Amino acid sequence: MKELRHLNKYFKKYWLKLLLGIIITIIARVFQLVMPSYVKNSIEVVENYVSNQLEESAARDLLLEYILIIVGAALLSGFFTFLMRQTIINVSRYIEYDLKNEVFDHYQLLSLNFYKKNRTGDLMNRISEDVSQVRLYAGPAIMYGMQTLTLFVCLIPLMFIKAPTIAFYSLLPLPVLSILIYQISRIIHKRSTKVQEYLSTLSTFAQESFSGVSVIKAYTLEPQINSEVRALALEGKDKSMDLAKVNAWFFPLMILLIGISNIFVIYVGGKQYLDGQIESVGTIAEFILYVNMLTWPVAIVGWLTSIVQRAEASQKRINEFLKEEPSIKSEVAQKTQISGKIEFRDVTFTYEDTEITALHGISFTVEQGETVAILGKTGSGKSTILELIARLYDTSSGTILIDDVPIKEINLESLRSMIGAVPQDAFLFSDTIRNNIKFGKEEATEEEIEEVARMSVVHDNIVGFTNGYDTILGERGITLSGGQKQRVSIARALLKDPQIYLFDDCLSAVDTETEEEILNNLKRASENRTTLIVSHRVSSAKNADKIIVLEGGKILQQGTHNQLVAQEGYYKDLYINQLSEKEN
The missing domain is CATH 1.20.1560.10 (ABC transporter type 1, transmembrane domain)
Structure with a gap:
């Protein structure tokens, strides 16, 4: 016994x-x-x-x-x-x-x-x-x-x-x-x-x-x-x-x-x-x-x-x-104030389950209040960067700093409470749409909920349902379309009003016009907030303060939209291809 x-x-x-x-x-x-x-x-x-x-x-x-x-x-x-x-x-x-x-x-x-x-x-x-x-x-x-x-x-x-x-x-x-x-x-x-x-x-x-x-x-x-x-x-x-x-x-x-x-x-x-x-x-x-x-x-x-x-x-x-010990632990008990500066110093990361090295010696800095877009082919390590910032994993080598402090020396709850993340695969709970949005802020008022829903361009869809914001979603939000799920997830993150936004290809299921409207709203909402946007589209990245292009877990290009369009490489080719597709 x-x-x-x-x-x-x-x-x-x-x-x-x-x-x-x-x-x-x-x-x-x-x-x-x-x-x-x-x-x-x-x-x-x-x-x-x-x-x-x-x-x-x-x-x-x-x-x-x-x-x-x-x-x-x-x-x-x-x-x-x-x-x-x-x-x-x-x-x-x-x-x-x-x-x-x-x-x-x-x-x-x-x-x-x-x-x-x-x-x-x-x-x-x-x-x-x-x-x-x-x-x-x-x-x-x-x-x-x-x-x-x-x-x-x-x-x-x-x-x-x-x-x-x-x-x-x-x-x-x-x-x-x-x-x-x-x-x-x-x-x-x-x-x-x-x-x-x-x-x-x-x-x-x-x-x-x-x-x-x-x-x-x-x-x-x-x-x-x-x-x-x-x-x-x-x-x-x-x-x-x-x-x-x-x-x-x-x-x-x-x-x-x-x-x-x-x-x-x-x-x-x-x-x-x-x-x-x-x-x-x-x-x-x-x-x-x-x-x-x-x-x-x-x-x-x-x-x-x-x-x-x-x-x-x-x-x-x-x-x-x-008896299983969590591999990610908060090593600091005291709450930490976070402003939003992020720095990667020679970061390498290998997934334990697959032994795939997703990042190889990555280094870059995101100043507080900057918007940085990360582009690259599938498997280039874009989502991994966001997961490391939220400290869902720890680096295999190298250091991540938040406000010039190593991420392991920051209270884990403080870190994650200051992050509003929208994952690539939007996850919604089998609950009302209202409660799914309020997941970012339980004490939110009806006006706040509707405001973020309008900013994520999903309010009109919601009020079109018979029960409006009281519509019960199926498991994993199956009641909604892919684009609607993404926009409800964005509304949830906006309601949280964090210091750092992490958007992981969260507009892939919406059309370009809706994407443009949401991006403009996000730009206003994320003012003075550090924002990282992972995307396959140049349209999502062109207004960013800095664009990082990844390939095979390494930084291939880095700069502003104008700088990268002016030089030969992956970003310019992607921009020309997507521009021609839009015109067609």
Whole structure:
């Protein structure tokens, strides 16, 4: 159970409620133990009445008294059982809440490399299925475990005090049961791990299929996907059946061994009664009740073992991710003021997952308030520069400075809070258009939202929808066209009003006229703001203070539009080609 030690901090957090729950559990079980003794007393009253040792009225009074005690004890036991669930089970829900938040918070700290190595479905499964399995250990397992322990501690000594011989024989099957449970539990642990791993695979496949359903339909891949789902379902069925077959041994074994215990009670107790070693048949009835009271706790031992084994397997999978250290950390706790000057000094960067070197010894400076356009062919390293400025990755060598301070010496939250980024692949959440824009500034007013929507030339499109700004977008913003998604993303960045704007080819899906209008608006909005625009179009770059042309991760050309057009090279050729296309 070493993996489950991770939960100890939560048990300490809620120790008072847990302690109260444990005390209530003990009280509930103590009241339950009252009943068998009074059942025995009731039978003895009947025996005494039959043998004329008690008068009818006295027998009636005693029976009524004992029945009331039995009913009262049952009611009190039920009431405290209810309170027990309200304390211990509630604690398990609090722990589930805390653990999900801990996992999710850690996910957000991890760097992009982590997400490139791990599938979304697996991440989702660990925060849902695995945490749910752990919750069963933190709640029901503790509750029923305490019930079982209390009954064993109180009941077994009581049985030996009242009739040691009957107690010995009735409890004889329990050691056998313990050995069987231990052996079965080891198998359950292995098979539970395989089932949880399979669920992650299934979640990943389902998530990718649903996200890519348009591609599946376009290429008529439904039969192939259905075939793969059937194969996964069969694999899952086999793994689950392997686990179910082992679990299926528990309850039959419990019933068999409890049945044997009852036979021992009746046989040994009956023999002792006939030999005069016990005084009343009520003792036999009392022990049958004791043994049957042990039925559920003994059965629970198997179930608890299964829960603990599953929780151990799940917590191990959760801990694997919690132990992952983010490669990008804020090394400075103090908040940092940022003006917007950016400098690259001999920066080289290689992607860890592909080992592709995207930048080779890049050096350039962007003064505060300047607008710099970065052009180049696909794969030349344009987007990588923006990712390094936002410190989504750290350089392999060389230094990036923000306001003449090495980027690693700047508080990470301060840095990113001062950046308004619009990625190449615009990502929108399945929420209203208003909330997607407000993602840049939660406290924004309606006027501010509409203003940035107008600046990004998307306001007229939005008000044209039936629900306007309250239109709910599909997953990843699928409701909107590519150009509309880009413009909503631009509005989000503008609303944030940061010191640094990073636009990564964010106008590729709009026409040239709309592009021109947006660029003019961006120029006004980004006045005194540092702006970097990555683009394939000269039209997006020509008004920039500086243009950097990349090729193969190296700076090929650098200068203003007029300077670069005046010299032979990539930029002039691109300008002439795009100018002729526009005229045509």
